[in-house]
Every structure is written in C-alpha cells, then in structure tokens.
Amino acid sequence: EDQVTQSPEALRLQEGESSSLNCSYTVSGLRGLFWYRQDPGKGPEFLFTLYSAGEEKEKERLKATLTKKESFLHITAPKPEDSATYLCAPYSGGYNKLIFGAGTRLAVHP
Amino acid sequence: EAEVAQSPRYKITEKSQAVAFWCDPISGHATLYWYRQILGQGPELLVQFQDESVVDDSQLPKDRFSAERLKGVDSTLKIQPAELGDSAMYLCASSFGEAVKEDTQYFGPGTRLTVL
Numbered sequence: 001e002d003q004v005t006q007s008p009e010a011l012r013l014q015e016g017e018s019s020s021l022n023c024s025y026t027v028s029g030l031r032g033l034f035w036y037r038q039d040p041g042k043g044p045e046f047l048f049t050l051y052s053a054g055e056e057k058e059k060e061r062l063k064a065t066l067t068k069k070e071s072f073l074h075i076t077a078p079k080p081e082d083s084a085t086y087l088c089a090p091y092s093g094g095y096n097k098l099i100f101g102a103g104t105r106l107a108v109h110p
Numbered sequence: 111e112a113e114v115a116q117s118p119r120y121k122i123t124e125k126s127q128a129v130a131f132w133c134d135p136i137s138g139h140a141t142l143y144w145y146r147q148i149l150g151q152g153p154e155l156l157v158q159f160q161d162e163s164v165v166d167d168s169q170l171p172k173d174r175f176s177a178e179r180l181k182g183v184d185s186t187l188k189i190q191p192a193e194l195g196d197s198a199m200y201l202c203a204s205s206f207g208e209a210v211k212e213d214t215q216y217f218g219p220g221t222r223l224t225v226l
Binding site (some may be wrong): 022034036042044046049075095096098 | 114150152153154155158165201203207210215216217218219220223
C-alpha cells in the first residue's frame with residue numbers, strides 16, 4: 001500500500017533560523033513528487049516538481065531535494081511570511097494520481 | 111493569471127440535506143480533480159475526470175456522492191444526503207493531462223462545508 005509520511009508534524013522557528021522538512025514515501029511506480037504550500041482556509045499552491053533522485057530545485061528561500069525514498073524541503077533564513085503548511089505528494093501510475101502527506105505546519109516568529 | 115474557480119466558498123447545511131459544489135478549471139486543462147481535505151490531513155482524491163470521462167472514482171462514496179463534467183469543462187460535485195462526517199474542505203484542481211510530463215495540478219480556493 002502506498003504511504004507518505006511527513007515530519008515533523010509541526011515546526012516552530014525563529015526568523016532567520018534555517019531548517020528542513022522531511023517527506024518519506026513508499027509508492028509503487030513513482031513518477032515524481034510535488035511540493036505545495038497551503039495557507040489556512042485556502043487551496044494548495046504549487047511550489048516544485050521533482051522527477052529523479054538527486055534532483056534539486058530552488059525558489060527564494062526554499063530548496064527541494066529528492067532521493068529514492070524521501071524528499072526534503074530546506075528553508076534558509078525563513079521569514080514570518082513563510083508560515084504555512086507544506087504538503088508533499090508523490091505521484092504514480094496512470095493519470096498521475098497524487099498521494100498527499102498530512103503536511104508540516106511551519107510557524108516562523110519574528 | 112489563470113485560476114481554478116470554485117463556488118460557493120462556504121456552505122453550511124443540515125444533515126440529510128443535499129449540497130452541490132461547482133468548479134471551473136483553467137482554460138485548456140483536460141483533467142479535473144475533486145479532493146476532500148479533513149482538517150489536519152492532506153487532500154484525498156475523490157474523483158478524476160479526463161475530459162468528460164471519469165478515470166478514477168475509487169475513493170468516491172457512491173451511495174451519496176456524485177460528480178459530473180458533462181461538456182468536459184466545468185464540473186459539479188453533489189452530496190445527497192449530507193452526513194456530519196462530510197464536514198471538510200472540498201478542493202478542485204485541474205491540469206493539462208497525463209500526456210504532459212510536468213503535469214502540474216493547480217488548485218482552486220476550495221469550498222468549506224459544515225454539516226450540522
């Protein structure tokens with residue numbers, strides 16, 4: 001059975017304090033992995049797609065990396081506006097079915 | 111910038127009533143998805159359309175939920191009758207389709223359903 005686990009469930013950081021979020025997965029027929037950001041009461045916002053082990057992508061203070069069994073979202077010198085829930089979603093098989101983790105709730109305090 | 115549109119944004123209903131949600135995908139997107147997201151969890155796929163055809167509805171509770179995309183553009187998700195456990199955020203997403211390698215799913219703002 002396909003499984004996705006994100007850790008930690010919640011993370012509190014001081015502004016400027018770098019950290020990493022983890023996404024571990026067991027998915028058959030993996031084709032790639034998405035990262036989304038979700039603000040309270042809103043729909044997920046696309047951040048990155050990763051396709052192969054070793055791939056890295058960056059956007060402002062965020063960098064996503066991918067291995068065969070997990071993905072990391074590194075946040076460098078975060079700001080309060082980075083506070084949100086970060087969702088990872090491997091996808092597989094026909095029709096690109098996404099399997100979402102429960103997310104990591106990030107709070108960045110001034 | 112093109113966006114996925116959903117309405118209503120909020121819906122409060124009593125159990126046993128019928129509710130309906132509407133979604134208009136990004137123009138040109140052949141694939142449309144309906145997800146349900148319970149508070150504190152990730153979205154779970156309910157149904158996926160390729161044009162007007164259902165390609166995955168394995169997680170759709172078919173005794174009370176129905177979805178249609180008659181002309182392959184906008185879509186409606188219906189619940190009848192609503193139950194207390196249906197309280198959740200209902201998200202619509204769209205993408206170009208599986209033939210595109212980077213087939214990114216773009217999400218709408220969601221409909222927050224509360225069943226009393």
